[in-house]
Amino acid sequence: MWILITLFAAGCQSVRTAYQNTLAKEAGFLHATMARSLYGLPLVSVYLVLCYFLFGWVSLELDSAFWPIVLVCAVAQIFATYFMLRVFQSGSFALGVLLAKTEAVQAAVIGLFFLHYTLSLTAWLGVVLGVIGALVMSVKWKNISSFHKDTSLLLGMASGFCFAVATVTASMASHSLSGSIITSAGVTLWCVLVIQSIILCAIQIVKSRDICAPFRHSLSLSMKVGGFSSLGSIAWFTSFALVNPALVKTLGQVEILGTLYYSKRRFAESISKQQWVGGAMIIASVVLVVIS
Known part of the structure; x- marks a missing residue:
């Protein structure tokens, strides 16, 4: 079941990232980062109500470890999204997403320490191959000697790290609750979005000195x-x-x-042979993970 759910998530994220890139150009990084949480909260709230009726509720103690973990998750995801949008400005749409994909191997390493999850050899090969494929697609080899000076590379790696932290802490927060794991995941997501909405809306309002600022830019696209x-x-x-x-x-x-697809069709960016090779490596990594 998790395979189908993940494929659905990847499809939605691909479309969302394309729209978010456009929104960042029209309304700025802050609004594009904020729109993801504030404008997604109503739908997640409806989903949480459905989880309550279908799967039951969960225990939510005020002194639970859930709250600090979910706070870390929310803040890490804010920085991850912000860094990725910055890469769009300094590099390209495809580059930003590809570099952020280093989160897979970073999540595997972080998960070893905090979740005590282990991976089979086949799964490790898949994770590592996927990251190498993402780097092959994004790195300009003629500039490899000065890669540490490449803003796009550094921001992309930082985005991947923050996404990895958000991924692991999301899992930790869900498992810290007692009850249906489906409802636990929904509660975790809802709390993350509320925290993110409060933080980002407050920053946008203070920065613009306009209490309605979160709703004044590109409403349809948001x-x-x-x-x-x-x-x-x-x-x-x-x-x-x-x-x-x-x-x-x-x-x-x-x-x-x-x-x-969006890089080539929506933003008219060319796809090099190097990127196609890296893409093939990523597909192979996905096959290895599914087999494992």
Whole structure:
């Protein structure tokens, strides 16, 4: 079941990221980052009500470890999204998404320490191959000697790390609750979005000195970002709660196919042979993970 859920999440995220890239150009990084949480909250709230009736509620103690973990998850996801949008400005749409995909192997390493998840040799090969494929697609080899000076590379790696932290903490938060794991994942996602909405809306309001600022820019496009983001996040958080997050994120590399499509068709960016080779490696990594 987690495979189908993850594939759905990857598809939604591919579309959302394309819209978010456009929104960032029209309304700025802050609004594009905020739209993902604020405009996705209504749909996630409806989903949580459905979870309550279908699967039951969960225990939610005020002194639970859930709250600090979910706070870390929310903040890490804010930085991850912000860094990726910055890569779009300094590099390209495809580059930003590809570099963020290093989160799979980073999530695997972090998960070893905090979730005590282990991977089979085949799964490790899949995770590592996927990351190498993403780097092959994104790195300009003629500039490899000065890669540490490449803003796009550094921001992309930082985005991947923050996404990995968010992925692992989302799983930790869901498993810290007692009750249906499906409802637990929904509660975790809802709390993350509320925290993110409060933080980002407050920053935008203070910065613009306009209490209605979160609703004044590209309303239609913001709703599209929020809608696809909420659908994808529901699927992501559910998968994180069901299996090792590293496997989920490696399978989620199929989003690369959508990235290449939008990069070429929507943003008129050319796809090089190097990127096609890297894409083939990523597909092979997905196959290895599914086999494992």
